[in-house]
Amino acid sequence: MNRACKLLQNPPAGAPPPPLPSLLPPSLNPSNIVINLTSSRLHLVSSPSSIPSLIPPDLLPFLGPSELSSILLRSQSLPLPSLHLLSFFHSQRLLTPSPHHFALLAHSLTFSRLFSHCLSTLRHLILTHPASDPFSSLLTSASSGRCNFHSAVFSLLVTAYLHLGFLRQALDAFHRSINAGFPPDAITSNSLLNSLAKSGDFDSCWEVYTAMRKAGVTPNLCTFNIMINALCKADDAVRAREFLEEMEMNGFDPDVVTYNTLINGYCRKGRLEEALGLYKLMYRRGIEPDLVSYTTLMKALCKEDRVREAHQLFDRLRQRGLIPDEMCYGVLVSGYSRKGKMREAWIFIQAMIGCGYFPNSFICLDVVKGYASVGKLLPCLNILAQLRKIGATVAFDAYKLLVGALCHEKRPNAARNLVKWMVEDGCKPTVDIYNEIIHSFCDCVSLMDAFSLKDEMVETDIRPDENTYSILISCLCKTGEVMEAECVMEEMVACGHIPDSATCAALVNGYCNKREMSKAEGLLKYFVLEFGFHDNAIFNALINVYAEEGDMEKAFELKDRMMKLGFVPNTETCKFLVNGLFRNISTLNV
Numbered sequence: 177m178n179r180a181c182k183l184l185q186n187p188p189a190g191a192p193p194p195p196l197p198s199l200l201p202p203s204l205n206p207s208n209i210v211i212n213l214t215s216s217r218l219h220l221v222s223s224p225s226s227i228p229s230l231i232p233p234d235l236l237p238f239l240g241p242s243e244l245s246s247i248l249l250r251s252q253s254l255p256l257p258s259l260h261l262l263s264f265f266h267s268q269r270l271l272t273p274s275p276h277h278f279a280l281l282a283h284s285l286t287f288s289r290l291f292s293h294c295l296s297t298l299r300h301l302i303l304t305h306p307a308s309d310p311f312s313s314l315l316t317s318a319s320s321g322r323c324n325f326h327s328a329v330f331s332l333l334v335t336a337y338l339h340l341g342f343l344r345q346a347l348d349a350f351h352r353s354i355n356a357g358f359p360p361d362a363i364t365s366n367s368l369l370n371s372l373a374k375s376g377d378f379d380s381c382w383e384v385y386t387a388m389r390k391a392g393v394t395p396n397l398c399t400f401n402i403m404i405n406a407l408c409k410a411d412d413a414v415r416a417r418e419f420l421e422e423m424e425m426n427g428f429d430p431d432v433v434t435y436n437t438l439i440n441g442y443c444r445k446g447r448l449e450e451a452l453g454l455y456k457l458m459y460r461r462g463i464e465p466d467l468v469s470y471t472t473l474m475k476a477l478c479k480e481d482r483v484r485e486a487h488q489l490f491d492r493l494r495q496r497g498l499i500p501d502e503m504c505y506g507v508l509v510s511g512y513s514r515k516g517k518m519r520e521a522w523i524f525i526q527a528m529i530g531c532g533y534f535p536n537s538f539i540c541l542d543v544v545k546g547y548a549s550v551g552k553l554l555p556c557l558n559i560l561a562q563l564r565k566i567g568a569t570v571a572f573d574a575y576k577l578l579v580g581a582l583c584h585e586k587r588p589n590a591a592r593n594l595v596k597w598m599v600e601d602g603c604k605p606t607v608d609i610y611n612e613i614i615h616s617f618c619d620c621v622s623l624m625d626a627f628s629l630k631d632e633m634v635e636t637d638i639r640p641d642e643n644t645y646s647i648l649i650s651c652l653c654k655t656g657e658v659m660e661a662e663c664v665m666e667e668m669v670a671c672g673h674i675p676d677s678a679t680c681a682a683l684v685n686g687y688c689n690k691r692e693m694s695k696a697e698g699l700l701k702y703f704v705l706e707f708g709f710h711d712n713a714i715f716n717a718l719i720n721v722y723a724e725e726g727d728m729e730k731a732f733e734l735k736d737r738m739m740k741l742g743f744v745p746n747t748e749t750c751k752f753l754v755n756g757l758f759r760n761i762s763t764l765n766v
Contacts (some may be wrong), residue, residue, distance in 0.1 A: 314626030408441025
């Protein structure tokens with residue numbers, strides 16, 4: 177017997193505990209000893225770290241899944257120490273608690289009304305055993321009759337799934353709980369309804385609501401508000417209004433949240449008059465509209481260009497003692513800006529700043545659009561300067577829009593200065609913005625400034641693209657500086673960019689205008705051989721120059737040379753040649 181005990185206490189290395197305990201009397205059975213000892217000492221446990229001092233190390237090998245189940249069942253009146261015990265085994269990897277262990281502990285915690293600890297336990301169950309069926313584990317342990325039971329555990333399981341973002345599993349647990357006769361309470365049902373509404377699963381919302389009512393779960397005001405919100409999100413404002421009537425028939429008085437939800441739903445559907453009707457109904461029912469009510473209606477009115485009415489609502493909310501917030505001011509600033517009424521917009525910006533609110537990036541964008549639409553760009557720059565001083569955020573899109581407007585009005589220097597503001601505000605100008613300003617400089621025949629800006633691009637690690645070079649080449653050719661344009665084209669190719677047909681046409685036409693035909697033809701040949709361009713418009717331009725000068729011999733020789741390079745004469749080519757021949761005949765007749 178002593179030899180047997182020694183074998184039990186010191187089993188061979190790597191070997192599982194021998195099956196001898198079953199041959200021992202209950203009082204000497206190590207499994208019984210570890211169950212009795214742990215159960216009797218568990219009330220002394222205050223944290224997982226205190227477990228090792230209570231269980232002798234030589235008994236730990238005998239604490240298996242069945243022993244742990246027995247301890248949990250015996251210690252149902254000690255749910256927190258049991259929780260520490262499970263946490264210790266799990267953290268030390270001595271024993272992974274099974275779904276059954278988690279279920280027993282969850283029942284014990286729920287019965288003691290330790291709901292937050294139960295919720296945490298159920299989350300651990302779901303994450304530790306992702307392939308398990310927690311609902312079945314809870315139902316089986318509850319049906320055994322051996323553990324304390326509280327039906328709230330099934331509500332907590334639904335909540336645990338929702339906290340983990342497992343919406344489908346939460347929905348499944350909800351329906352299974354109802355079928356098992358343990359319907360989740362209204363709070364849990366509302367959480368599920370809200371999650372389903374946020375996900376856009378409105379059909380499941382109705383299934384849950386219907387199941388609630390059939391199971392005898394009484395909906396509350398929050399339930400109705402969630403359902404009305406879901407209907408409005410589903411663009412079913414008519415059904416939402418019907419649901420409001422059902423809500424009142426059930427003895428629930430709609431609150432401001434209910435009305436705001438409906439007003440928002442009608443506004444989203446473009447049914448503004450009905451939304452305004454609800455606003456008036458609120459007063460008749462003794463419900464005071466809040467800031468959300470007013471802001472929603474003001475936004476919808478501005479969207480329909482009824483800014484004056486939105487302004488009247490703004491005045492009314494202040495008369496009612498409400499304090500406008502940033503969004504409330506922003507709605508009117510944007511509304512007046514979209515109508516081009518910049519004086520009124522600026523008045524509200526000043527009022528907004530006076531109340532300690534700064535216009536956000538969206539409001540600034542609307543203001544810039546408004547000033548650009550009425551052509552008041554310099555006042556816009558002045559206002560932007562003031563907004564930047566107080567720390568308002570000017571969005572990249574606002575800068576881009578204003579740069580484009582300034583360039584369109586041939587104010588490239590102002591646009592260039594605006595780029596400096598962009599950089600100071602942390603917005604990185606794109607190559608398109610630089611190209612727009614370069615193009616504006618070229619339109620103003622300020623080539624030095626255009627090339628200076630190109631150099632600035634390179635210094636700020638913004639690589640000129642094909643469009644940059646094409647703009648510069650086109651401008652140089654228009655001003656007769658074709659050789660300089662050809663140098664820019666060579667730089668363009670060296671930088672890895674392929675000239676397009678517009679660049680080729682600009683250079684060839686430039687040489688044609690200077691009547692340097694050999695250079696024009698040589699350049700066209702270069703584009704054909706290097707880049708495979710066969711643009712008949714460029715080829716025809718060369719033919720037309722010879723035809724206009726009456727040098728038909730050179731025109732036909734050019735045609736032959738170009739055909740060898742792959743050009744195919746078209747009707748335009750024939751027209752130029754025929755016109756040239758007629759011109760020669762007319763000259764001979766004279």
